[in-house]
Amino acid sequence: MAYHRYVNERSVKVNGGRARQKEQTRRTLIRESRRLFATAGYGAVSLSEVVRAAGVTKGALYHHFDGKTALFRAVLEEVQQQVAEAVAAAAEAQDDPWARFTAGCQAFLTSGTDPDVRQIMLLDGPAVLGWNEWRALDEAASARHLAEELTALIEEGLLPPQPVAPLTRLLSGAMNEAALWLAESTNPEDLTDARAALSRLLEALRSPQ
Amino acid sequence: MAYHRYVNERSVKVNGGRARQKEQTRRTLIRESRRLFATAGYGAVSLSEVVRAAGVTKGALYHHFDGKTALFRAVLEEVQQQVAEAVAAAAEAQDDPWARFTAGCQAFLTSGTDPDVRQIMLLDGPAVLGWNEWRALDEAASARHLAEELTALIEEGLLPPQPVAPLTRLLSGAMNEAALWLAESTNPEDLTDARAALSRLLEALRSPQ
DNA sequence: CTCCTTCGCATACCGTCGGTATGTGAAGGT
DNA sequence: ACCTTCACATACCGACGGTATGCGAAGGAG
Numbered sequence: 243m244a245y246h247r248y249v250n251e252r253s254v255k256v257n258g259g260r261a262r263q264k265e266q267t268r269r270t271l272i273r274e275s276r277r278l279f280a281t282a283g284y285g286a287v288s289l290s291e292v293v294r295a296a297g298v299t300k301g302a303l304y305h306h307f308d309g310k311t312a313l314f315r316a317v318l319e320e321v322q323q324q325v326a327e328a329v330a331a332a333a334e335a336q337d338d339p340w341a342r343f344t345a346g347c348q349a350f351l352t353s354g355t356d357p358d359v360r361q362i363m364l365l366d367g368p369a370v371l372g373w374n375e376w377r378a379l380d381e382a383a384s385a386r387h388l389a390e391e392l393t394a395l396i397e398e399g400l401l402p403p404q405p406v407a408p409l410t411r412l413l414s415g416a417m418n419e420a421a422l423w424l425a426e427s428t429n430p431e432d433l434t435d436a437r438a439a440l441s442r443l444l445e446a447l448r449s450p451q
Numbered sequence: 452m453a454y455h456r457y458v459n460e461r462s463v464k465v466n467g468g469r470a471r472q473k474e475q476t477r478r479t480l481i482r483e484s485r486r487l488f489a490t491a492g493y494g495a496v497s498l499s500e501v502v503r504a505a506g507v508t509k510g511a512l513y514h515h516f517d518g519k520t521a522l523f524r525a526v527l528e529e530v531q532q533q534v535a536e537a538v539a540a541a542a543e544a545q546d547d548p549w550a551r552f553t554a555g556c557q558a559f560l561t562s563g564t565d566p567d568v569r570q571i572m573l574l575d576g577p578a579v580l581g582w583n584e585w586r587a588l589d590e591a592a593s594a595r596h597l598a599e600e601l602t603a604l605i606e607e608g609l610l611p612p613q614p615v616a617p618l619t620r621l622l623s624g625a626m627n628e629a630a631l632w633l634a635e636s637t638n639p640e641d642l643t644d645a646r647a648a649l650s651r652l653l654e655a656l657r658s659p660q
Numbered sequence: 661c662t663c664c665t666t667c668g669c670a671t672a673c674c675g676t677c678g679g680t681a682t683g684t685g686a687a688g689g690t
Numbered sequence: 691a692c693c694t695t696c697a698c699a700t701a702c703c704g705a706c707g708g709t710a711t712g713c714g715a716a717g718g719a720g
Contacts (some may be wrong), residue, residue, distance in 0.1 A: 260687055285579070288677065300679085301699050310678065320580070360582075369578035373569075373631050408578060408641065410649035411632040412625040419624020422582050427476070430700065432617065439617035446655035473668065497706060509708085510670050519707065543719055 268306045270296045276317045280358040284366040314362075315379075322361050322383035324434055325353045329384055333391075340400050343391050344444050347417060350384070351440055354421020355433075359438055364418050385414055402449050409447075416443065454600055461471040474551055477515045480503045486524045489567040493523055523571075524588075530572050531592035535564045538593055542600075549609050552600050553653050556626060559593070563630020564642075573627055594623055611658050618656075625652065 274295040278287040293303050307313040319443070327426055332349030333350040353359055368376040377385070389410045395401040420436050483504040487496040498519055502512050516522040540557030545551040562568055577585040584595070598619045604610040629645050636642075 260469055263687095267697080275653075285578070289657075289679090290677080298710095299699050302697075304679075305696090337579065365578050365582060368631075368705070369494070372492075373574055374635060377632075377635075387640055394534050399713060402651075404648065404651065405644045408629060408645040409630065409652075411629045411645075413613055414629075415628020416621040416625035419627065420620045422577075422624075423586075423620040426583060426586075435614045436617040437562055439613065442611075442613065443618075443652075443656065447652065469666095472716095476668080483693075489670060498708090499706080508670050511668075571671070 243269060247349060252298070264306075267296075267298060271303060271306060271313065272316055275313055276320065276358060276362065279314065279317055279366065280361045283361055284370050289313075311370060314366070315375075318362055318367050318371070318376075319379060319383075321358055322379055325350065325359055325363065325449055326384040326387070328353050330387065333387075339398055340448070343395060344441065346388070346391065347413070347440060347444060348437055350417050351421050351436065353423070354418060355425040357425070360422060360425045362419060374432055380414070388414065400449055401447060413444075416440070473574070475510055475514075476505075476507060480507070480512060480515060480522065481529060484522050485529065485567060485571065488523065488526055488575065489570045491569055498522075520579060523575070524584075526597070527571055527576050527585075528588060528592075530567055531588055531620055532619055534559065534568055534572065535593040537562050539596065542596075548604060548607055549657070552604060553650065555597070555600065556622070556649060556653060557646055559626050560630050560633070560645065563627060563632040566634070567633060569634045589623075594619060597623065597625050609658055610656060622653075625649070 271292065275287070275292045279289055289300060289303060292313070296302075303308065307316065329346045333342045333346035336345045345419050354364060361379060367379075371379070389406050392401065392406045392409060392413075396406070398405055400405045417440065420440060424432060424436050454567045480501065484496070487500055487504060498509060498512060501522070502509050505511075512522065516525065538555045538558045542555035544552045545554045563573060576588075580588075598615050601610065601615045601622075602617060605612055605615070626649065629649060633641060633645050
């Protein structure tokens with residue numbers, strides 16, 4: 243009985259090298275925990291569920307991560323990276339600087355309605371890791387790009403000169419909360435209204451022509 | 452030994468009626484749990500700590516509240532009510548409708564820097580109770596006033612006609628996040644910048660004269 | 661004053677959780 | 691063929707949130 247998984251699955255199955263198997267286990271843990279965290283929320287997910295869903299034991303989990311919060315951090319980083327990629331893709335599809343800015347913001351608003359993003363990045367993230375660490379990860383993933391965009395827009399005269407840090411937080415928070423509201427909504431008209439409201443907000447900030 | 456507290460403290464001390472004592476126990480539990488929740492965060496506070504700080508046992512806690520989240524909910528309602536009172540007081544000190552609106556928003560931004568508000572209302576609230584319930588409480592406490600103010604401003608022509616629901620979330624989220632950023636800041640200049648940024652944002656939304 | 665009911669709270673206990681210490685055997689180098 | 695490494699599995703722990711039960715003072719009824 244003991245260690246039967248080694249005999250039954252690990253050594254018999256066609257496995258790549260040890261490093262390859264290790265990475266696969268790690269990715270499985272992240273994938274399954276992400277699914278559980280997204281659907282039930284961090285607090286309602288036990289590590290027993292995670293390792294059962296991943297087909298490993300707690301020994302494997304603690305071999306890859308320092309604990310539950312470290313596992314969550316890895317998941318959050320993955321989610322944030324995906325959001326950042328979506329935002330960057332939407333922004334880079336535009337040529338006009340102002341259009342790039344607004345397209346990125348709208349893409350961020352849309353991303354926030356994804357269930358994984360909503361629960362992991364917007365709801366649990368700040369509470370589990372603390373706002374400092376959450377913001378540091380957010381900064382590294384996407385908020386830095388937003389701040390850089392704002393700085394560029396000010397330099398180009400499209401935005402009135404002002405400190406970018408508070409404006410970044412104002413806009414980031416506005417989009418986060420609007421995305422949460424949107425994700426909860428059942429009325430499809432709300433999406434249109436939210437995008438319009440964000441559009442109005444951004445346009446209102448623009449320098450007078 | 453058993454039930455010695457009854458003999459030593461409860462019946463000997465000068466106590467008001469049973470109902471009075473009950474309310475005092477409840478308020479003590481809320482007060483102490485609020486203090487612990489605010490300083491350590493919901494997840495890092497155990498009910499053992501709470502009842503020890505309150506000088507009662509878990510039996511008392513579960514007599515007053517259905518569980519840990521119910522205790523947190525009671526605390527959150529108290530915090531939200533205090534924020535709402537501060538915002539209402541700041542708004543009603545102004546005569547001009549637009550000044551009332553902006554003063555309320557600035558007061559909300561200031562309230563968010565309070566440690567209790569920050570941790571309980573802004574960080575743990577949505578994660579612990581879920582966004583739906585958190586928003587329902589927020590709605591009842593203060594967001595409804597914000598929405599009513601916005602509706603009134605639109606009717607008076609001070610804001611362009613638009614759906615108020617998404618705008619309410621945008622503004623609420625912007626102020627929440629800015630408050631979190633402010634609370635973390637060590638530079639006193641950030642407070643000035645944040646208030647200025649919020650002021651610019653609100654002014655930008657105003658109807659062109 | 662006496663009895664009886666109510667109820668606010670204490671006590672004792674439980675299953676489960678996150679976390680740790682230790683064991684094990686296949687992989688990969690020598 | 692051997693030996694070291696390491697990617698896990700196993701077994702166990704203290705602490706947690708929650709529950710069942712007991713108790714005794716408070717307050718009303720007669």
